Amino acid sequence: MDQTATGLDDNLLEVILRQKDDLRKSDRRVAEVVLASPGEVVAMTLAQLAKEAGVSEPTVIRFCTAIGCEGYRDLRVKLARSMAFARSTSHTAITSDDDLGALITKIFDYNLSNLNWAQSKLDEAAVRAAVDLLAGARRIEFFGFGASGIVARDAQQKFPLFGTPCGAPSDAHQMYMTAEMLCAEDVAVGISNTGHTREIVDALQVARGNGAGTIGIAGQPSPMLDHCDVPLVVETLENTDLFTPTVSRLSHLVVIDILSTAVSLRRDETHHQRITRMKARLAQRRGKLNPTSTSDSSAG
Amino acid sequence: MDQTATGLDDNLLEVILRQKDDLRKSDRRVAEVVLASPGEVVAMTLAQLAKEAGVSEPTVIRFCTAIGCEGYRDLRVKLARSMAFARSTSHTAITSDDDLGALITKIFDYNLSNLNWAQSKLDEAAVRAAVDLLAGARRIEFFGFGASGIVARDAQQKFPLFGTPCGAPSDAHQMYMTAEMLCAEDVAVGISNTGHTREIVDALQVARGNGAGTIGIAGQPSPMLDHCDVPLVVETLENTDLFTPTVSRLSHLVVIDILSTAVSLRRDETHHQRITRMKARLAQRRGKLNPTSTSDSSAG
DNA sequence: ACCCCAAAGGTAGTTTTCCTACTTTTTTCT
DNA sequence: AGAAAAAAGTAGGAAAACTACCTTTGGGGT
Numbered sequence: 060m061d062q063t064a065t066g067l068d069d070n071l072l073e074v075i076l077r078q079k080d081d082l083r084k085s086d087r088r089v090a091e092v093v094l095a096s097p098g099e100v101v102a103m104t105l106a107q108l109a110k111e112a113g114v115s116e117p118t119v120i121r122f123c124t125a126i127g128c129e130g131y132r133d134l135r136v137k138l139a140r141s142m143a144f145a146r147s148t149s150h151t152a153i154t155s156d157d158d159l160g161a162l163i164t165k166i167f168d169y170n171l172s173n174l175n176w177a178q179s180k181l182d183e184a185a186v187r188a189a190v191d192l193l194a195g196a197r198r199i200e201f202f203g204f205g206a207s208g209i210v211a212r213d214a215q216q217k218f219p220l221f222g223t224p225c226g227a228p229s230d231a232h233q234m235y236m237t238a239e240m241l242c243a244e245d246v247a248v249g250i251s252n253t254g255h256t257r258e259i260v261d262a263l264q265v266a267r268g269n270g271a272g273t274i275g276i277a278g279q280p281s282p283m284l285d286h287c288d289v290p291l292v293v294e295t296l297e298n299t300d301l302f303t304p305t306v307s308r309l310s311h312l313v314v315i316d317i318l319s320t321a322v323s324l325r326r327d328e329t330h331h332q333r334i335t336r337m338k339a340r341l342a343q344r345r346g347k348l349n350p351t352s353t354s355d356s357s358a359g
Numbered sequence: 360m361d362q363t364a365t366g367l368d369d370n371l372l373e374v375i376l377r378q379k380d381d382l383r384k385s386d387r388r389v390a391e392v393v394l395a396s397p398g399e400v401v402a403m404t405l406a407q408l409a410k411e412a413g414v415s416e417p418t419v420i421r422f423c424t425a426i427g428c429e430g431y432r433d434l435r436v437k438l439a440r441s442m443a444f445a446r447s448t449s450h451t452a453i454t455s456d457d458d459l460g461a462l463i464t465k466i467f468d469y470n471l472s473n474l475n476w477a478q479s480k481l482d483e484a485a486v487r488a489a490v491d492l493l494a495g496a497r498r499i500e501f502f503g504f505g506a507s508g509i510v511a512r513d514a515q516q517k518f519p520l521f522g523t524p525c526g527a528p529s530d531a532h533q534m535y536m537t538a539e540m541l542c543a544e545d546v547a548v549g550i551s552n553t554g555h556t557r558e559i560v561d562a563l564q565v566a567r568g569n570g571a572g573t574i575g576i577a578g579q580p581s582p583m584l585d586h587c588d589v590p591l592v593v594e595t596l597e598n599t600d601l602f603t604p605t606v607s608r609l610s611h612l613v614v615i616d617i618l619s620t621a622v623s624l625r626r627d628e629t630h631h632q633r634i635t636r637m638k639a640r641l642a643q644r645r646g647k648l649n650p651t652s653t654s655d656s657s658a659g
Numbered sequence: 660a661c662c663c664c665a666a667a668g669g670t671a672g673t674t675t676t677c678c679t680a681c682t683t684t685t686t687t688c689t
Numbered sequence: 690a691g692a693a694a695a696a697a698g699t700a701g702g703a704a705a706a707c708t709a710c711c712t713t714t715g716g717g718g719t
Contacts, residue, residue, distance in 0.1 A: 085697060101436050105677060115698045120678065131677065135432075136401050139439040155624050155631075159487050162624070166617050167478040170609075171471060178467040187459050206516065213509045213608070305616075308513070309470075309609055317466050324455050324462070331455075383667060405706060415669045420707065431706060669712070676705070685696070
């Protein structure tokens with residue numbers, strides 16, 4: 060079994076795209092049509108699709124089985140599900156011609172597809188290892204710059220869930236100093252989408268050299284991950300367009316959510332009670348519009 | 360036409376859940392079955408579903424039309440698509456009994472459903488108004504605390520896209536001082552999921568009093584939005600469970616993405632060229648593993 | 660209390676859709 | 690070039706989805 064045990068590998072459009080070149084000639088014609096406008100196809104009947112692709116009906120059936128579907132009915136269902144996120148295939152670049160509605164759709168779609176992709180590619184075993192490490196930590200430090208700095212800060216705010224002091228130094232010097240002071244029972248978490256950011260790699264190496272556990276969150280195999288006890292790859296959909304926003308942040312934030320929640324669940328009943336009480340009081344403060352409140356869902 | 364013109368309202372499970380109580384008795388039996396295990400249902404045939412629900416086949420058809428589907432075929436497709444994200448209905452609370460796999464699925468699902476919901480409820484006209492205001496700003500300040508503070512900081516980092524100086528004061532005093540110094544051509548953006556955070560409301564009032572344009576991003580109609588030129592409601596799925604993470608951040612971040620991108624698109628060619636150049640050089644720095652680089656996709 | 664009317668639900672039959680057995684065409688290898 | 694195997698098509702049969710019609714149930718009104 061691979062990491063797709065979550066059952067999310069039924070991204071049919073992806074499968075079709077990958078297998079397209081290995082298909083029979085006529086089947087490929089069908090594949091073209093499906094890929095070109097999956098939205099139309101789910102509404103089509105078998106005969107219509109056959110006509111559209113210029114092939115016979117049994118060919119369409121054969122195409123279905125070739126890409127791993129039970130039959131046409133199954134294809135439709137899988138396709139529909141696939142489309143919900145993997146609208147990625149229809150992701151055209153954002154241009155100045157787009158009106159606001161198109162822009163909204165594109166950006167949401169892009170982020171949704173990306174999250175889905177990240178989920179399907181996430182290695183559960185690696186996450187488990189990270190949770191093990193974090194759960195035993197006496198102190199946790201998160202290292203990240205730029206957009207990843209945002210993620211680090213968010214993680215640090217999740218301190219109540221970790222039940223352990225958390226830090227997120229914001230500049231390279233602080234980061235270096237912090238890393239140097241870590242020791243055996245501490246954990247350092249590096250966050251960098253490229254996995255190449257030099258300071259982060261250095262900081263993790265220093266931390267590791269001092270005996271601290273190290274976790275790396277990156278979008279791809281990279282130098283940073285080579286220096287970590289637990290490398291965590293959070294895949295991102297490639298994106299080279301001018302105006303496409305940074306989608307990696309979101310998946311990184313979700314991974315942080317998962318880690319903090321998983322660690323929290325490992326704690327004992329007392330810890331849970333504290334969180335319950337904290338949440339209740341927070342809600343209370345909000346209800347009162349308490350003027351000294353600086354809280355705004357600071358506790359996940 | 361309401362704001363669901365994006366065509367994303369086909370969150371069928373949501374629709375069924377909402378209409379369930381208004382359905383005929385037998386139809387409701389069908390609804391129960393569908394809601395209980397939508398995954399099974401997409402694989403079922405009309406007759407099977409009828410048997411499972413203990414009703415006749417035409418009743419199932421009537422159920423289909425009642426909830427707005429063309430027929431059973433259509434139901435299946437819509438259901439399949441709906442399941443991809445709107446697994447929301449199957450969102451059971453996160454408990455200590457969950458294994459890691461379940462946790463990962465739940466947290467991703469929750470965030471995906473939430474983004475989807477936010478998109479379907481987003482008011483395009485309000486977004487347009489916000490973009491108009493931001494595009495004409497001489498300076499933009501983002502106000503947020505806690506999790507929303509993260510969002511504010513992220514927005515501030517998007518400064519290159521806005522093409523306008525951006526700030527995100529991190530404490531209440533700085534925020535107040537900043538608000539007091541804003542004037543007619545400036546814009547203040549308040550971010551608060553509850554929309555009740557007192558300091559933010561105050562800061563926006565001050566900013567507005569000084570003639571600055573004001574935009575509010577909140578999860579619901581609230582005091583903060585009452586004091587804004589442009590109120591922007593970014594709906595969040597309700598969530599009272601102990602361990603469920605804050606999902607609002609993600610949708611707020613996406614809205615910030617939309618706003619910054621939309622503003623950027625309004626700028627002239629020179630601006631676009633600068634961004635292109637900036638991105639290229641950033642990539643170059645990364646490639647070199649330049650030791651002075653503090654960049655990690657800081658430019659959205 | 661009874662009857663009537665309307666709405667809900669079921670039965671049976673029709674049509675559409677999907678799939679399979681078999682034939683023809685194309686391709687590939689000796 | 691010819692034979693065997695793979696690919697594509699034709700036609701017919703099974704099954705699924707839908708519709709027209711009938712029965713039942715339940716809620717007023719006299």
